[in-house]
Ligand SMILES: Nc1ncnc2c1ncn2[C@@H]1O[C@H](COP(=O)(O)OP(=O)(O)OP(=O)(O)O)[C@@H](O)[C@H]1O
């Protein structure tokens with residue numbers, strides 16, 4: 001179903017370290033806005049997944065081509081003419097800038113929370129290749145988006161997914177209204 005206040009084209013990356021709820025929140029936002037969603041985990045080459053499964057973190061060199069595939073999905077207006085929501089760790093500023101270069105209207109949702117809570121959720125979930133032991137390296141690699149970075153909404157992962165989705169959804173709609181007012185002013 002299309003959200004009654006659907007912004008023009010919505011291009012959103014839900015970012016954060018492993019286990020913060022990116023897939024859950026991306027799926028919820030996509031449902032709210034009637035858009036497709038993509039899990040960037042599905043765009044890793046098998047060698048990268050095998051590496052993480054074995055407890056080895058990815059390097060920049062592993063991530064650049066993957067980020068370019070994520071960027072291509074964000075920019076694909078044929079597959080997603082009204083927009084798309086992508087769950088992607090996008091841990092470093094340079095990674096996010098690479099995605100912005102592919103999709104200039106891109107907005108980010110940063111899922112933030114205590115490492116203890118994230119670890120607990122990673123340990124409780126089943127059937128995922130990412131071992132909780134890689135959380136420390138994820139946290140070390142993370143460059144938290146600060147006020148100098150454009151278009152980032154912050155969300156606290158301690159609240160239920162539905163609440164994060166409703167709150168972020170409302171803020172995205174508000175932003176789109178603010179942007180159209182600026183254009184017409
Ligand atoms: N806000 C939340 N409240 C309670 N549980 C949550 C919340 N968000 C996610 N979870 C649960 O935490 C676990 C991790 O969530 P999810 O798989 O969506 O994270 P992710 O960031 O996509 O992980 P990864 O990047 O490793 O694929 C899942 O079991 C999910 O159901």
Ligand SMILES: O=C(O)[C@H](O)[C@@H](O)[C@H](O)[C@H](O)CO
Pocket residue numbers: 017018019041058063088089090091130138
């Ligand atoms: O940049 C990275 O190190 C990766 O994208 C990881 O974050 C995982 O793919 C993802 O979080 C699944 O657990």
